[in-house]
Amino acid sequence: MSNEKQPKHKKRDRWAKRDTELTFLTLPTVIWYICFCYLPMFGILMAFKNYRVIDGSKTFFYNLLKSKWTGFKNFEFLFSSGSGALVVKLTLLYNIVFIILGIVIPVCLSLMMSQLHHKRYGKVCQTLMFLPYFMSWVVVTYFVFAFLSPDKGLANSLLAKMGKDTISWYQQPKYWPAILIFLSQWKGMGYGMVVYLATITGIDNTLYEAAMIDGATKFQQATKITLPLMKSVIIMMFILAMGGLVRSDFGLFYQVTKASDSLYTVTETIDVFIYKMIKSQPNPNMGSAAAFLQSVVGCMLILLSNKIVKKVDKDSAII
């Protein structure tokens, strides 16, 4: 009773019935976060240990804590020449291309789409272009296989018809960077366009009218009005994409290439590498070290690019 007389902010600090109820409501979610996000995070200690199953009847953490510390030994292979260097190089190169194209293409397309005279037509095209986003990589694998299958594929039958030599696509690394880049953009463009188109439709129409009266061409309107107004969204998408610089799409590099061994010089990106470590090698510690670096570098990249953006343009930062 006496609380009621106290000033409001004091009351706010008290734990109320409402808080208990809300805690109960969210308890399952919190437990989920602990089990599926935070437990694996602690498991990352593996990166610094020589993990061995000491007692099979005990859980992972018991064995992990009992295993020997090895410091940074698990990381050495990543920086030594050989497979580690190739993995790092491929992952970074692919991602730089993906990030740049993943912004340039959807932005250009959404600028173009906003100018179509028939909005209905644009909507239909957009719906169709969204379709690949909903296909899993496993399904895309068969899409690709229908074209590139060495004996039955459409590409080879066309080549044969033109009197050229057929190509065994799944054995030839030189074609795959282009194919993989095409596929990643093909799958992602519908998703990217949605966000940018929403921004464009949100722009006040009177700006364009004023520009038109001042004699600005459509192209000038796009570069001088639309693009500057899209800047903060573009930067946000860029920062989010930066976090993925050290990740790679396992489905794209492993499934779509049908895990072909002869292609490994162009497909051995970090997630494929970690997967192979788990499935084939008895020593998962190196994979864990790679995963640790992946998480730490990804986290730092997001924070860093956010900080740089904050310096340049305060409003565009996301955190």
Place this chain on the structure above:
Amino acid sequence: MAEKIKRRKAQKEPEVESKINRVKPVTNIIFSAVFAILALTCVIPAIFIVIISFSSMESINEIGYSFWPTSWSLDAYRYLWNNRTMIGTAFLVSVFVTIGGTVIGLYLTAAMGYALSRSSFKLNKLYTIIVFIPMVFGGGLVSTYNVYSSMLNIKDTIWVLILPLAVSSFNVIICKTFFKTTIPQSILESAEIDGASQMRTYFTIVLPISKPLLATIGILLSFSYWNDWFLSLMYISDADMYSLQAVLMNVEKNIEFLAQNANTMGASAAAYALSMPKEPMRMAMAVLIVTPIACVYPFFQQYFVSGLTIGSVKE
């Protein structure tokens, strides 16, 4: 009536305005052509596998995969139907995981989003941190694998297909933003004054007026469950628990497997294996996976668009 006309006029006016300020007809034609080509590249592969799945084996052996096979046949689907125990099980697994996962995921995600949207909630700060950290930092595949298989003991159970995908921080934030912007605080306060518990407010007031949000998240979740193959690849070794995606992924192996178990036709296994239209069958399985999505998504695309747009709105 007069009002109606006025309203129509008001709608028409910007149209007239934009008719003056728009790209030249030539540019419009070029842009339209570009989009036509892009849209076709997105649709043609899907149509192509449908055609292949209806092609006869003779046609495929003769001219390969083609948009115009020399002869058509329903054999692929007939063989799939004859193996309905296996395909059916996979289908059931997929459907069960999709429905179960969507329901569980919806509860977990929306509840968290709701708690985060209540700024008076004492644990708000803590929960924000709990949700935010997994967005930038993760345990990695190796340690996740070990945790699932030797701590939570969900490897090779149906739970491993359901639980890991149930919550994503991205969805939680969509929920939080939605609740914050669309549920008036006054409703919640008056319910509280009337003595309703938080649970009651949440289930009888908040959720019923948040149907668009639930649809968005539900669709996002169900597509991610239907399309998931990675969890099967990592954690499922028992073929009885393969989802459709997993069956398709292992299709080369599976078609041999089907051929070995082929007593259904009365023919000998070897002859059966030979007669099997393997290539069309593969594609028919892919068609089986794609069809539900292709049928459903045009209707739900607007929800996706609104969901993605809400999620990208900065606070």
